[in-house]
Amino acid sequence: MDWESILSNTASWLISPETIAYALAALGLAVHFGYGGLLNFGMAGFMALGAYGYAISILTFGLPWWAGILVGMLASVVFAFILGIPTLRLRADYLAIVTIAAAEIVRLLFTTQVFDSVTNSADGLGNYHAGFRAANPFPEGTYGFGPWTYNANGWWVRVFGIGLLIIAALLVFLLMRSPWGRVLKGIREDEDAVRALGKNVFAYKMQALIVGGLFGALGGVVFALPSAVVPSVYVTSLTFFIWTILLLGGAATVFGPILGAVIFWVIMGFLSNVLPAMASSGLLPFMSTTQAATLRFILVGAALMLIVIFRPQGILGNKKELTFVKQ
Amino acid sequence: MSSNSSAQSPVKSTGLHIGDAAPGVAKVDPIIIADNVTRTFGGLKAVDVDHLEVPRGAITALIGPNGAGKTTLFNLLTGFDKPDTGTWTFDGKRLNGVPAFRVARMGQVRTFQLTKALGLLTVLENMKLGAQKQTGENMFSSLIKPLWTKQESEIEERAMEILARFKLDTKKDDFAASLSGGQRKLLEMARALMSSPKLVMLDEPMAGVNPALTQSLLDHILNLKQEGMSVLFVEHDMHMVRHIADWVIVMAEGRVVAEGDPHTVMEDPAVIDAYLGSHQDVDLGVVTGRISGEKTAEAEELLAEIDAEVGLTDSAAYSADPEKNEDTK
Numbered sequence A: 001m002d003w004e005s006i007l008s009n010t011a012s013w014l015i016s017p018e019t020i021a022y023a024l025a026a027l028g029l030a031v032h033f034g035y036g037g038l039l040n041f042g043m044a045g046f047m048a049l050g051a052y053g054y055a056i057s058i059l060t061f062g063l064p065w066w067a068g069i070l071v072g073m074l075a076s077v078v079f080a081f082i083l084g085i086p087t088l089r090l091r092a093d094y095l096a097i098v099t100i101a102a103a104e105i106v107r108l109l110f111t112t113q114v115f116d117s118v119t120n121s122a123d124g125l126g127n128y129h130a131g132f133r134a135a136n137p138f139p140e141g142t143y144g145f146g147p148w149t150y151n152a153n154g155w156w157v158r159v160f161g162i163g164l165l166i167i168a169a170l171l172v173f174l175l176m177r178s179p180w181g182r183v184l185k186g187i188r189e190d191e192d193a194v195r196a197l198g199k200n201v202f203a204y205k206m207q208a209l210i211v212g213g214l215f216g217a218l219g220g221v222v223f224a225l226p227s228a229v230v231p232s233v234y235v236t237s238l239t240f241f242i243w244t245i246l247l248l249g250g251a252a253t254v255f256g257p258i259l260g261a262v263i264f265w266v267i268m269g270f271l272s273n274v275l276p277a278m279a280s281s282g283l284l285p286f287m288s289t290t291q292a293a294t295l296r297f298i299l300v301g302a303a304l305m306l307i308v309i310f311r312p313q314g315i316l317g318n319k320k321e322l323t324f325v326k327q
Numbered sequence B: 001m002s003s004n005s006s007a008q009s010p011v012k013s014t015g016l017h018i019g020d021a022a023p024g025v026a027k028v029d030p031i032i033i034a035d036n037v038t039r040t041f042g043g044l045k046a047v048d049v050d051h052l053e054v055p056r057g058a059i060t061a062l063i064g065p066n067g068a069g070k071t072t073l074f075n076l077l078t079g080f081d082k083p084d085t086g087t088w089t090f091d092g093k094r095l096n097g098v099p100a101f102r103v104a105r106m107g108q109v110r111t112f113q114l115t116k117a118l119g120l121l122t123v124l125e126n127m128k129l130g131a132q133k134q135t136g137e138n139m140f141s142s143l144i145k146p147l148w149t150k151q152e153s154e155i156e157e158r159a160m161e162i163l164a165r166f167k168l169d170t171k172k173d174d175f176a177a178s179l180s181g182g183q184r185k186l187l188e189m190a191r192a193l194m195s196s197p198k199l200v201m202l203d204e205p206m207a208g209v210n211p212a213l214t215q216s217l218l219d220h221i222l223n224l225k226q227e228g229m230s231v232l233f234v235e236h237d238m239h240m241v242r243h244i245a246d247w248v249i250v251m252a253e254g255r256v257v258a259e260g261d262p263h264t265v266m267e268d269p270a271v272i273d274a275y276l277g278s279h280q281d282v283d284l285g286v287v288t289g290r291i292s293g294e295k296t297a298e299a300e301e302l303l304a305e306i307d308a309e310v311g312l313t314d315s316a317a318y319s320a321d322p323e324k325n326e327d328t329k
């Protein structure tokens, strides 16, 4: 096995656009679930709206790249309203059911032949990079060190994404230390009690759904920035990866989702390199290299179960602040 | 003031009603006026109140056997449940159809029979949540700390003041989940007071609170009256009702069956009937206090008292008596 290339490939995941995108979405889910107790199982839908909103604005409507991002964000706000208005007054589990279905509807709308001229259906969208790349402040060439050597476009995507992530984390930090965050956490604990104290619970839940959804959409944008919009990405398993990341890092924390995303992708990167290598050097009998590469998803599933059972508050979560096991 | 107000008998407000004390009697200065309020669950009429007035500036007890509809009436009056029919006003303003959070903002706050402490918030955070009109609770101004720090420290000061009164100040940084059941009751009541309400509605504030704490809770409730608030509370412990209530409203099977000052009401045959006559299966502890085992002596005393005063010779009280004796053996 070529350990040097395995480790170098793994290390590059530290600041990959995928890692940043997942961290943004997980941060959004922290606002939803970790702080607000909203069971959103439709994060993939928010991300798809961000990605498609960005790509379609540029390709179909000829908008500048930054306006594309705004359109993606706007689409997620509309989506949050559509989800929230009928369900936020109901019990928490209804939101879970509605969001998981709504995200699938969104994906199917983008995949269907009906809107082929705009969405390119199952083939997805690409070649919308000109505007973003033209705005690149980095000089031409390839630089960096070790595994983190990228060309100018690669750096621009990463720096832009990390910038968005820092702003998002700062916003979450500011919101959650404030009385607004206190109300939201109160709603997570018992919304009737908060209602009895004169707070408009529905409005707070709606605001939380929108804020978290915006981060999800931005995650979708960052995911789309370097490459293409592929509809098969925005499936329900994407939502569950985001949940894994959130629970791994700590649901009611600011840095947990970011740490979770890094760990998730570094491990995924490592496994996707090491498992096929092990298979081809005969360490994993009964398995082809392709099968070995898929094994990582099984391991992720097992990891999710182990986290929820043994460390429900996540890596950074307060031991007492269990979000799964209520005292 | 609070420490000795219960040592001697608290000062009762009198002259609250106009005319004879009967179900639905008019009050001199009502804070709540309800008309024709009904609520059915399937075939069951949980609440069916023709007319009800709750006096201002007084402590009113709402009593009645289990399942009488007391909690349901609370839920209706505070906007947590929607009635089938009915209108009611609070402080002269119509309240039906008004959502629960608006009701609270208008100065009518409640606590719950099943305590709702916000477990993963600290005691102090629980308290601060009770304060009204917080700038920092707006999403946009919450981002800019200087906009709300001053108000926040005022709120904190007030919260600590109230916590000290409830002897919870040393627990301020503990998660509410770590409090005992009785302490949570105290916290919930203290939190409700953060909003400086006009009417405090307490659903069984004493349930699960030990006798020593009961004493201080009673003092707190009496203090509320002294501070000019009105109190409406649900309670099963008749001694406590007698001790602090200025007015008693009795519900049974959804209806108001009697009203009056505590001493008169407890002699009312309709009340005895509500508790014993039509509910002989109900444990006598309901009448005489929650902890029937401990209060047997008191229970018998009260029963004897009721019997003597009403002159019931062969009443339901007697027929239920052997039952109780067996229970406590």
Ligand SMILES: Nc1ncnc2c1ncn2[C@@H]1O[C@H](COP(=O)(O)OP(=O)(O)OP(=O)(O)O)[C@@H](O)[C@H]1O
Pocket: B041, B044, B046, B064, B065, B066, B067, B068, B069, B070, B071, B072, B073, B113
């Ligand atoms: N959500 C509900 N669904 C169906 N029935 C209900 C519901 N809430 C209350 N009831 C019924 O309405 C009646 C009144 O209940 P309520 O809780 O108001 O009684 P209560 O007077 O508060 O009794 P307790 O002293 O035991 O607390 C009961 O018979 C109860 O079974």
Ligand SMILES: [Mg+2]
Pocket: B070, B071, B072, B113
């Ligand atoms: Mg009740």
